[in-house]
Amino acid sequence: MNFKNFKIDLSNKKKDLIPQVLTVLLIILAVVYFSINAQNNMGNRGISFGFGFLSQESSFDITFSLIDYDGSDSYARAFLVGLLNTILVSAIGIFFATILGVTVGIARLSQNYLIAKAATWYVEIFRNIPLILQIFFWYFAALRALPLTVDSINFYDISFLNVKGWYVPKFIWTNFSLFFYSLIAAFILLFFVSKYAKKQRDEIGKHLPMLPISLAILIGLPFLTFLIGGVSLSFQIPELNQLSKTVYVYRGGVSIIPELISLALALSMYTATFIAENVRAGILGINKGQKEAAASIGLTKGQILKLIIMPQALRIIIPPTTNQYLNLTKNSSLAAAIAYPDIVLVFAGTALMQTGRAIEIISITMLTYLTLSLSISVFMNWYNTKMAIKEK
Amino acid sequence: MNINILKPKKENLTNYIVLGGFFIFIALLDLLTNVFFNWNFTGFLPAKFSYFTPLIFGTLGLYLIRIEFSGNKLLDKINVNFNSSNFNAILTLLVTFALIKFVPPLLNWFIFDANFLGNTKEDCTGSGACWVFVKVWLNRFVYGMYPDAEQWRINTAFFILFMAVGASFFASTKYKKYLIIFLLFIYPIIGFKLISGGDFGLKFVETGAWGGLSLTFIVSAFSLILCFPVGMLLALGRRSNLPAIRYTSIGFIELWRGVPLITVLFMSAVMFPMFLPDGTYVDKLIRVLIAITLFEAAYMAEVIRGGLQALPKGQYEAAKSLGMGYWRMHFLIILPQALKLVIPGIANTFLALVKDTPLIFVVGLLELAGMVNLAKTNPKWLGMAMEGYVFAGLVFWVICYSMSRYSQNLEKKLSTER
Numbered sequence: 001m002n003f004k005n006f007k008i009d010l011s012n013k014k015k016d017l018i019p020q021v022l023t024v025l026l027i028i029l030a031v032v033y034f035s036i037n038a039q040n041n042m043g044n045r046g047i048s049f050g051f052g053f054l055s056q057e058s059s060f061d062i063t064f065s066l067i068d069y070d071g072s073d074s075y076a077r078a079f080l081v082g083l084l085n086t087i088l089v090s091a092i093g094i095f096f097a098t099i100l101g102v103t104v105g106i107a108r109l110s111q112n113y114l115i116a117k118a119a120t121w122y123v124e125i126f127r128n129i130p131l132i133l134q135i136f137f138w139y140f141a142a143l144r145a146l147p148l149t150v151d152s153i154n155f156y157d158i159s160f161l162n163v164k165g166w167y168v169p170k171f172i173w174t175n176f177s178l179f180f181y182s183l184i185a186a187f188i189l190l191f192f193v194s195k196y197a198k199k200q201r202d203e204i205g206k207h208l209p210m211l212p213i214s215l216a217i218l219i220g221l222p223f224l225t226f227l228i229g230g231v232s233l234s235f236q237i238p239e240l241n242q243l244s245k246t247v248y249v250y251r252g253g254v255s256i257i258p259e260l261i262s263l264a265l266a267l268s269m270y271t272a273t274f275i276a277e278n279v280r281a282g283i284l285g286i287n288k289g290q291k292e293a294a295a296s297i298g299l300t301k302g303q304i305l306k307l308i309i310m311p312q313a314l315r316i317i318i319p320p321t322t323n324q325y326l327n328l329t330k331n332s333s334l335a336a337a338i339a340y341p342d343i344v345l346v347f348a349g350t351a352l353m354q355t356g357r358a359i360e361i362i363s364i365t366m367l368t369y370l371t372l373s374l375s376i377s378v379f380m381n382w383y384n385t386k387m388a389i390k391e392k
Numbered sequence: 393m394n395i396n397i398l399k400p401k402k403e404n405l406t407n408y409i410v411l412g413g414f415f416i417f418i419a420l421l422d423l424l425t426n427v428f429f430n431w432n433f434t435g436f437l438p439a440k441f442s443y444f445t446p447l448i449f450g451t452l453g454l455y456l457i458r459i460e461f462s463g464n465k466l467l468d469k470i471n472v473n474f475n476s477s478n479f480n481a482i483l484t485l486l487v488t489f490a491l492i493k494f495v496p497p498l499l500n501w502f503i504f505d506a507n508f509l510g511n512t513k514e515d516c517t518g519s520g521a522c523w524v525f526v527k528v529w530l531n532r533f534v535y536g537m538y539p540d541a542e543q544w545r546i547n548t549a550f551f552i553l554f555m556a557v558g559a560s561f562f563a564s565t566k567y568k569k570y571l572i573i574f575l576l577f578i579y580p581i582i583g584f585k586l587i588s589g590g591d592f593g594l595k596f597v598e599t600g601a602w603g604g605l606s607l608t609f610i611v612s613a614f615s616l617i618l619c620f621p622v623g624m625l626l627a628l629g630r631r632s633n634l635p636a637i638r639y640t641s642i643g644f645i646e647l648w649r650g651v652p653l654i655t656v657l658f659m660s661a662v663m664f665p666m667f668l669p670d671g672t673y674v675d676k677l678i679r680v681l682i683a684i685t686l687f688e689a690a691y692m693a694e695v696i697r698g699g700l701q702a703l704p705k706g707q708y709e710a711a712k713s714l715g716m717g718y719w720r721m722h723f724l725i726i727l728p729q730a731l732k733l734v735i736p737g738i739a740n741t742f743l744a745l746v747k748d749t750p751l752i753f754v755v756g757l758l759e760l761a762g763m764v765n766l767a768k769t770n771p772k773w774l775g776m777a778m779e780g781y782v783f784a785g786l787v788f789w790v791i792c793y794s795m796s797r798y799s800q801n802l803e804k805k806l807s808t809e810r
Contacts, residue, residue, distance in 0.1 A: 020636035027640065034667040041666045112480045113473040114487045128792035129785045130747040133761050137785065140768070141778040330652035336754070348658050358662040362655065370650040 082346035096268035101275025127273040138262035167238035259340035282317035322380035415453030454481035536603015599677035607759040623692025648690035695737035699730030739799030
């Protein structure tokens with residue numbers, strides 16, 4: 001009896017073992033086969049696998065960079081420039097996509113027929129056109145229709161929009177670090193004050209006016225550094241310079257290149273449609289009784305949305321919206337199509353052409369995206385657990 | 393008569409309607425004369441104020457006619473749908489004004505001032521769009537660089553596809569099975585052979601010449617057919633009890649889902665050839681198809697996994713108690729139900745796939761968007777970017793919108809059956 005059972009167990013284990021061993025073997029075989037081929041191919045081209053090239057001089061220029069960079073810097077620094085540009089456009093895109101998406105999502109549920117229809121058509125139009133076409137449209141068609149440098153669109157004499165980009169004033173700080181630390185200190189202080197306020201409310205039922213207090217801390221502390229810390233801020237306004245009879249350029253200020261504008265526009269408008277759908281689904285997912293109960297205790301419409309609907313709807317909205325943030329970050333790689341110097345264009349494009357190190361460069365690029373994706377999803381998971389229903 | 397102008401009431405309904413209507417009329421008149429005749433009759437007011445006059449008059453007018461339960465059905469309907477509060481009234485006005493301001497110029501550009509006749513850029517004399525560009529390039533936009541004389545082959549291939557798909561909708565269950573087997577296993581080979589040629593007296597057309605809208609369809613159709621079984625296996629693998637298989641599937645799925653398609657295509661273009669023995673050449677299109685298939689299979693796997701998880705445990709237990717093995721249980725009991733549950737998800741994945749196809753330009757294959765890019769750089773047709781992208785956008789929009797509508801209908805139909 002015992003023996004029989006043992007036999008069945010064994011055969012079951014064997015049955016489980018065979019496909020697993022086969023899978024592992026297959027993977028090992030594939031890896032070995034591919035790496036032998038890769039070694040041969042690289043040997044034929046006279047290069048060996050390694051990441052030493054990262055410290056070599058890159059000797060190419062990048063049109064737009066957040067940190068100092070020129071051709072004499074290393075490939076590693078070029079990679080960093082590309083990465084920062086990717087993060088920049090993703091952050092801008094996420095910011096505007098969220099604002100636009102939430103607005104449109106709420107607008108779709110508006111009682112106002114016109115608003116609801118307009119929001120619906122916005123979603124239906126922008127969701128169903130490939131993102132890359134939208135990027136092309138903004139870059140090659142819409143932004144190219146802007147006026148030339150000499151007759152730029154003027155925003156109150158401080159910022160100028162033309163076909164070469166958008167010129168905005170540059171902040172020139174003295175003692176910026178002190179200002180920065182004071183901001184951090186303000187946030188830390190705010191954290192403790194809000195904790196204290198919550199304690200007061202829970203224990204003795206006293207409501208502290210949190211909005212004025214937090215505003216005072218956030219504005220007052222950095223402002224103090226202006227008064228006594230020797231921090232000062234001045235603006236450098238872009239100025240029109242005439243180079244020759246027909247050539248004009250803007251000097252000074254910060255120039256936001258059209259590639260960045262069109263990419264950020266397309267990314268946020270496209271992703272906003274998906275976020276809007278998530279928001280709508282989230283709000284619709286809240287039981288109607290919640291709304292009615294809130295209305296019956298005399299809350300206004302704005303209060304119902306802010307205090308009752310949104311906190312509950314957020315739990316439904318956050319997980320799919322995380323996915324959209326991830327998609328936006330990954331979609332920012334389409335930058336390569338319009339020559340915005342993101343990580344794909346700089347590293348997987350130019351650097352790869354120059355060094356020919358396909359395997360190293362593509363793996364680094366993919367790993368970078370994997371890390372970015374994972375870090376966003378870890379952050380959003382943390383936020384999601386924080387927002388989830390706390391059962392006592 | 394005692395009219396408190398600030399409190400519209402039911403008693404003086406007509407007065408308020410007349411007064412409110414008058415203000416709304418002034419607001420619209422101000423805007424319309426401004427937009428169409430370029431004449432601002434409130435121009436004598438300070439510039440900043442005159443700019444907002446339509447909004448102010450309109451809000452006032454809408455406020456005056458906001459009378460609840462007035463007894464007039466039309467008025468009540470207007471108030472509920474457009475005018476339930478001051479905020480809503482302002483929104484209504486803003487949307488109306490935006491429509492009046494932007495729709496006519498758009499229509500003019502699109503149709504009334506557009507050029508349809510002629511064959512060269514010089515024929516475009518009107519101020520609107522130059523649709524001549526699209527007309528002249530239409531053949532390229534649809535067939536790419538495929539030789540003109542051989543284009544009937546693409547048409548035939550798609551004709552067979554549409555006939556087979558159409559027939560499978562109407563055929564009885566007995567024949568449906570064969571039609572689906574034909575579509576999944578035999579048709580891809582026939583279609584590919586027909587378009588690429590090389591045998592049966594058909595001229596060989598290299599894949600580099602394929603392009604345009606037909607390439608969009610080819611890539612989407614092949615990737616969809618191929619990614620389905622791979623995604624299914626991955627989904628089953630991820631839910632498997634065997635650790636080696638489970639972790640392999642998880643790793644595979646998360647790897648593809650974590651990277652953008654464009655890097656995968658780069659990989660297929662520059663990294664993949666390094667992994668093959670020296671001298672082997674795999675066709676560009678096939679490399680792209682493999683890359684897109686693996687990429688979409690990872691997404692498909694997650695969609696199908698959602699369906700598998702949604703099935704009640706009893707289904708598995710019932711199948712097992714009938715003595716079914718792993719594969720029989722999944723193919724006969726579990727998957728048919730799970731797939732039905734996730735039809736919207738599958739449709740979304742397919743939509744994403746169609747919208748991703750333009751990316752194949754990174755390896756030098758030009759489908760519709762790529763052909764537009766090519767055409768707009770033609771020296772004879774410079775400055776036609778707007779027309780080209782609007783046309784391509786319209787085509788993609790029609791395809792994607794109708795597909796999403798179809799999937800919504802399908803979902804509704806199936807949900808009533810349950």
